[in-house]
Amino acid sequence: MAKQPNKTQSGTNVQEVRQQNAQSAGQGQYGTEFASETNVQEVKERNARAEAQKGKNSGNSK
Numbered sequence: 001m002a003k004q005p006n007k008t009q010s011g012t013n014v015q016e017v018r019q020q021n022a023q024s025a026g027q028g029q030y031g032t033e034f035a036s037e038t039n040v041q042e043v044k045e046r047n048a049r050a051e052a053q054k055g056k057n058s059g060n061s062k
Contacts, residue, residue, distance in 0.1 A: 006015045 007013055
């Protein structure tokens with residue numbers, strides 16, 4: 001098999017991958033994408049309610 005420029009042995013187009021990586025670098029990263037949609041106060045309140053409920057439920061299981 002003749003060596004093709006900008007291709008790996010498995011046939012991946014190196015230039016295309018570099019271009020895709022450059023494009024995705026300008027977009028929001030996976031972790032920050034969801035962080036902007038999260039209401040921190042609401043999450044804290046839900047966690048507090050869940051902990052309180054867990055305490056009540058643990059006493060009833062005996």
